[in-house]
């Protein structure tokens with residue numbers, strides 16, 4: 001299909017219920033609806049499905065908007081079901097007038113209502129009157145873009161409940177009225193809704209609506225193939241945001257969760273995704289969520305960022321560390337800029353910084369480290385006397401060098417490299433590295449001298465020299 005063959009513009013919708021925060025599963029549904037609509041130059045609608053008054057909460061609605069906004073998903077239209085009751089009532093009355101539905105005075109059980117409503121609904125009360133749909137009891141056939149032809153005998157559904165009263169439509173009814181009123185052409189949603197589809201198709205036919213095309217997305221699974229849960233790493237979008245994930249990385253990663261372009265390519269901008277995405281290429285099997293993969297994708301996006309942007313974004317993750325706060329540390333903008341290469345070598349996501357600071361991996365940035373001088377010696381055959389000589393020579397070189405030479409690691413390297421090569425790189429460079437950080441693992445000594453600067457670097461090397469005496 002392309003735009004010219006497609007007479008009716010495509011309209012998709014993302015229809016979250018504000019009964020919880022927006023998680024990655026919801027985001028994937030939103031993204032696929034967005035990409036599919038935009039691919040065909042169509043529209044995507046956001047519909048907040050808050051008919052379940054007890055479980056819908058304003059804070060969840062806020063969380064949904066915040067998550068979508070962070071990811072930059074813009075919707076062409078936004079609706080809220082709680083503001084549309086008059087429309088639903090009209091359609092309930094119309095179906096009753098046409099004898100396609102009827103008021104049923106009966107002792108209806110809480111289970112009947114829960115069953116006919118959102119399957120997750122709880123707390124339905126016992127009532128004496130409901131609106132039932134007059135089921136024509138037929139076999140319905142529909143095409144699901146992902147699952148293919150589906151055929152269901154709806155007889156066993158009986159005359160199911162569509163509203164608790166004229167003013168209280170149930171989930172399945174409100175959804176169908178909305179698809180009709182909003183001109184939805186494609187319903188792309190989680191496959192937990194497949195069981196609702198036959199009822200929705202029957203109601204749609206009774207309303208005289210054109211049947212939308214369905215695409216039921218397979219579940220997202222944890223790495224052990226069980227259902228993805230909070231314990232297994234599922235988080236709300238705002239948690240990913242607060243951890244410092246890059247929205248473009250999360251978007252790229254989520255697009256590939258269950259879909260691939262049929263090639264080995266892995267990186268796609270939003271525009272490329274719009275060009276390439278096709279819901280028909282979504283796999284039938286559950287897609288496995290792999291946090292390590294996400295971290296890797298995030299790192300790839302991080303590496304492409306301008307350093308000044310990283311310096312600005314990374315700062316709060318230092319400041320958020322309990323150690324940082326406890327010690328009253330601070331970090332200048334210049335310092336942040338010089339740290340960027342070190343960060344890029346060590347982190348996948350900004351939140352890694354906070355953990356590293358808490359784990360004392362960055363203590364050397366904030367003051368003279370403490371260490372055992374014996375660890376400064378490269379190998380026994382070098383010994384403290386030789387090591388002292390190395391420090392003396394390196395100090396001589398550094399003291400003579402202009403401030404300018406400390407602005408980047410290549411310049412610092414060019415000061416010491418020839419000498420280190422003559423004397424043995426490990427024997428000369430290891431003690432410097434260790435004297436500057438007190439750590440067995442650290443960035444190279446040139447980068448460290450750039451970060452610490454001439455004055456502090458020399459001070460630490462002198463201190464080390466003294467300890468060897």
Ligand code: GLU
Pocket residue numbers: 015016017049175188189190193
């Ligand atoms: N409101 C439903 C949910 O959040 C989705 C309904 C649909 O997409 O048809 O699970």
